[in-house]
Amino acid sequence: MPKITLEQAISASSRAPHDGYDYLIVGAGFAGSVIAERLAAGLGKQVLLIDRREHIGGNAYDHLDDAGVMVHRYGPHIFHTNAQRIVDYLSQFTEWRPYEHRVLARVDEHLVPIPINLTTLNTLYGLSMTSEEAEVFLAERAEPVSTIRTSEDVVINQIGRELYEKFFRGYTRKQWGLDPSDLDKSVTSRIPTRTNEDDRYFTDTFQMMPREGYTHMFERMLDHPNIDILLDTDFKAVRESIAHRHLIYCGPIDEYYDFRFGRLPYRSLRFQHETVQQAEYQPVAVVNFPDQSVPYTRITEYKHLTGQTHPLTSISYEFPCDDGDPYYPVPRPENAELYKRYKALADETANVTFLGRLGTYKYYNMDQVVGQALALYQRIEDGHAVAPEAAGATAS
Incomplete structure (x- = not known):
């Protein structure tokens, strides 16, 4: 996977005949990675994908911890969808492990x-x-x-x-x-109540996990000669130094505009990861704690998700908080109105397209983000003008 340095990115963006990357994409999660892959492989575009974190995959990033247990650094990510086209697309980059979440x-x-x-x-x-x-x-x-x-x-x-x-x-x-x-x-x-014994959390047609993990899937997705990847880099630090023809921004839309109308409220998460000296900690991947006197919302044990065999197990306690990386747009009418002001500004900004949860201030499941990115690509391929909501409207 072609990771480069800032100096290399600046140099590449100034070379003829391109006179800059065709697309600078901010955010290497699902939205940014899918649109990067499509533009590079589908249209032969030169793409620079950047992320302020030191890794690709966004919040779906997984890795082996110090004990050798595969964990999700940013909490459990379970893939589920009813859309065959989303499965077909992602299956180019991963094999799957059947998994029904309980x-x-x-x-x-x-x-x-x-x-x-x-x-x-x-x-x-x-x-x-x-x-x-x-x-x-x-x-x-x-x-x-x-x-x-x-x-x-x-x-x-x-x-x-x-x-x-x-x-x-x-x-x-x-x-x-x-x-x-x-x-x-x-x-x-979004949460049903059932009067039968169906104990699955989701009822989608397709429920599974990438067999070798999300990070491996992203690595294969982005392994293309037309894609350069620049990590541990803040967009603000490079926006004036890297030549590009079009920007696709998957970060927070209010941050792009320097919070001109005020900050869009998000809920963040803090994770306490621990390794336990036993093979299994709890009977399912996730146990919720509705009691408000318990400070965390849930405990996740990742081996249930990955199917990994290991003499130890790793868990995480999840603590919602106000400060930290933005995870969930807070769904209140006044926040929706504030977003509309930023969207109106975005509609008037030339050569910039906003994409993903943060770019369009809306909670999407992973398959919906993939669908939104594929829909955006289709509009670009068809030569249509792109508006963020139009791209998201056909999300699965």
């Missing part, structure tokens, strides 16, 4: 499946309900909300306040630093 929650001294299902309800309440009885059980506890606006409204309308308090309120307050009543309904609308 999550347990520590509630009332029990470890129960989340999303809530029949097993969850029967375990918590000491019952032996059928699916039909569980539907009645939940319907009797639901508190209808006439107009659903917030995350609290969504859950209480579906399953009532008691289960809302047990599973959602504390976890959400830790995750977002806000009460569910202050968050957009989209936060909890």
Whole structure:
């Protein structure tokens, strides 16, 4: 994979006949890497991909820790999608390991499946309900909300306040630093409630993990002679020194404009990684802790995700926080309005396209980011003008 130095990048960008890279792409996560690969391999463009971190892969970066256990440095990343075209594209760069994600929650001294299902309800309440009885059980506890606006409204309308308090309120307050009543309904609308025994976290058609890890997949994706990679480099430090014809920016859109209208709020994460002197720490990859008195939201054990055999195991405790790398756009109406101001500015900025979660201030799953990048490439290939939202509209 062609990693270069800043001096080499500056030199390359000044050489004839190109008079600069065709594309400078900021951010080597899914969005930046996919569009870099497509432009290089599909259109023969000269691409410089830069990232402020010392590695490619963005938040999906995985590596062997000091104990030799494969871990995800930035928390668990589980690939799932219903889109065959996304699988077909990524399969050029990786083989897959089948994996269905299951999550347990520590509630009332029990470890129960989340999303809530029949097993969850029967375990918590000491019952032996059928699916039909569980539907009645939940319907009797639901508190209808006439107009659903917030995350609290969504859950209480579906399953009532008691289960809302047990599973959602504390976890959400830790995750977002806000009460569910202050968050957009989209936060909890993604979480189903089941009355059968299906304990899979996702129900997508395709659920799997890259057999040799995400980093290996990114290395193969970016292994192209038309792609130069410059790591451990801040865009601000090189934006004036590297000649390029078009910029694709996958970083925070407000940062690009020097926070002209103020900062777009994000929630960040802090990880405490530990190696445990035993082969297995917990029965599934992720255990959630909804109790607000527990300072972390979840514990991840990575060997469940990777299938690695090792006499030791490595885990991480996840602590949401306000400071640090931006992970999750905070879904509140005032933040959406602030983003619209930046988007209007972006629409007037020539030769710059914003892409990805941070560039378009929207939470995407990994497959959706790939879909957004592929859609952008298709528009470039077709010679159409590109707008960030137009690129994302066809995401899978």
